[in-house]
Amino acid sequence: MNNEQTYLDSLFEKYLHAKRIFKHKEVLRHSYTPKELPHRREQIETLAHILVPVLKGETPSNIFVYGKTGTGKTVTIKFVTEELKKASKKYSVPVDVIYLNCEVVDTQYRVLANIVNYFKHESGFEVPLVGWPTDEVYSRLKEVIDAKERFVIIILDEIDKLIKKNGDDILYNLTRINTELQNARVSIIGISNDLRFKEYLDARVLSSLSEEEVVFPPYDASQLRDILEQRAKYAFNDGVLDAAVIPLCAALAAKEHGDARKALDLLRVSGEIAEREGAEKVLERHVRKAQEKIEHDTMEEVIKTLPLHSKLVLYAVVVLDENDALPANTGEVYVVYKEICEALDVEPLTQRRVSDLINELDMLGIINAKVVSKGRYGRTKEIRLNIPAFKVKNMFRRDYHLQSLLAMDFLKQRRLFA
Numbered sequence: 073m074n075n076e077q078t079y080l081d082s083l084f085e086k087y088l089h090a091k092r093i094f095k096h097k098e099v100l101r102h103s104y105t106p107k108e109l110p111h112r113r114e115q116i117e118t119l120a121h122i123l124v125p126v127l128k129g130e131t132p133s134n135i136f137v138y139g140k141t142g143t144g145k146t147v148t149i150k151f152v153t154e155e156l157k158k159a160s161k162k163y164s165v166p167v168d169v170i171y172l173n174c175e176v177v178d179t180q181y182r183v184l185a186n187i188v189n190y191f192k193h194e195s196g197f198e199v200p201l202v203g204w205p206t207d208e209v210y211s212r213l214k215e216v217i218d219a220k221e222r223f224v225i226i227i228l229d230e231i232d233k234l235i236k237k238n239g240d241d242i243l244y245n246l247t248r249i250n251t252e253l254q255n256a257r258v259s260i261i262g263i264s265n266d267l268r269f270k271e272y273l274d275a276r277v278l279s280s281l282s283e284e285e286v287v288f289p290p291y292d293a294s295q296l297r298d299i300l301e302q303r304a305k306y307a308f309n310d311g312v313l314d315a316a317v318i319p320l321c322a323a324l325a326a327k328e329h330g331d332a333r334k335a336l337d338l339l340r341v342s343g344e345i346a347e348r349e350g351a352e353k354v355l356e357r358h359v360r361k362a363q364e365k366i367e368h369d370t371m372e373e374v375i376k377t378l379p380l381h382s383k384l385v386l387y388a389v390v391v392l393d394e395n396d397a398l399p400a401n402t403g404e405v406y407v408v409y410k411e412i413c414e415a416l417d418v419e420p421l422t423q424r425r426v427s428d429l430i431n432e433l434d435m436l437g438i439i440n441a442k443v444v445s446k447g448r449y450g451r452t453k454e455i456r457l458n459i460p461a462f463k464v465k466n467m468f469r470r471d472y473h474l475q476s477l478l479a480m481d482f483l484k485q486r487r488l489f490a
């Protein structure tokens with residue numbers, strides 16, 4: 073009882089008196105827009121040069137922006153368009169900037185409706201997010217935009233998601249819209265981290281979207297270090313970061329195609345781990361732990377969102393692993409997969425489809441499916457699990473279908489390998 077009391081007395085004390093690691097943690101969040109963007113001067117200048125005609129009352133070119141994930145495309149475009157808005161006030165040129173993330177706003181209808189609704193305070197009406205004929209929303213859009221002389225810049229972030237799902241009609245319409253307007257002028261900025269997406273565009277649409285192209289190359293380790301240092305100044309208390317921390321976060325993120333988001337996540341999570349431990353300083357070992365945690369969380373997210381049959385195939389691999397039967401070939405995985413389907417009363421897919429799902433799991437890095445030559449017996453796949461089986465099972469515990477398999481202790485019931 074006494075011990076318990078002492079423990080409870082200090083439950084909050086130890087956290088209360090722990091040295092505070094963060095000064096302003098929100099500075100490390102994705103939603104924060106920094107005031108300076110190290111190593112993006114060239115892209116900022118190029119964009120400013122393309123957009124400056126607005127201030128002289130001329131229509132700027134459409135822009136296609138591309139580069140790998142975490143290379144600062146979104147933050148830079150937001151930064152430059154924000155500056156443009158400030159400058160436009162000085163020169164009394166009305167400019168509206170509409171930012172749409174096409175991962176969320178993912179149909180032609182929604183894009184058009186969101187643009188119409190951006191002006192709702194001015195126009196006094198709103199389009200429902202479903203239900204109207206698309207043509208009608210498009211007519212409304214022209215009407216509200218053209219209500220006065222102005223420049224409207226429409227930013228379509230993750231534009232590839234929209235086009236792959238719906239085709240390029242929307243871009244065809246939006247890039248031609250100026251011919252149908254009297255007063256307003258529209259420019260499009262499309263952002264993508266998938267270059268191949270250009271193949272989805274009709275040649276005419278592509279040439280109007282890419283009147284100007286701006287490329288965002290990946291950051292190297294030393295550039296990432298500068299970015300982290302600049303953010304860390306505001307985010308952490310003085311002297312709490314060990315000298316090795318920022319270089320390590322930068323080096324780890326540079327290994328993965330120079331992703332600034334990854335570098336910032338590593339730094340933030342390292343700080344959080346140190347804080348939870350009640351440590352005085354963030355050290356190299358906190359970064360290592362942070363990396364493990366982030367990898368685990370990302371994998372968990374990927375596994376959680378797999379379609380049912382991919383989960384069942386993965387579960388079959390886990391069963392084989394727990395029975396020391398890995399590496400296995402596709403046929404062996406298929407046998408266990410079919411048993412699992414039977415136990416769940418789910419119609420199994422064909423072995424061919426399952427073989428495709430195995431390839432997908434391999435591409436996601438969850439399993440490893442290596443093709444090996446078996447001499448005159450031809451080629452076969454050797455399938456292994458890339459994550460410890462118990463971790464996959466822990467992730468599955470929150471899944472409705474797999475919960476029931478775990479509950480019936482399918483692994484033990486299975487006598488084939490016992």
Ligand SMILES: Nc1ncnc2c1ncn2[C@@H]1O[C@H](COP(=O)(O)OP(=O)(O)OP(=O)(O)O)[C@@H](O)[C@H]1O
Nearest residue numbers: 102109110141142143144145146147265299332333
């Ligand atoms: N030069 C920079 N200076 C400071 N922070 C940066 C810089 N570049 C990127 N960041 C930060 O890195 C994170 C990722 O940047 P951003 O979202 O702009 O990348 P992106 O290229 O649009 O990625 P995605 O294609 O995945 O959307 C953000 O938190 C952003 O603030």
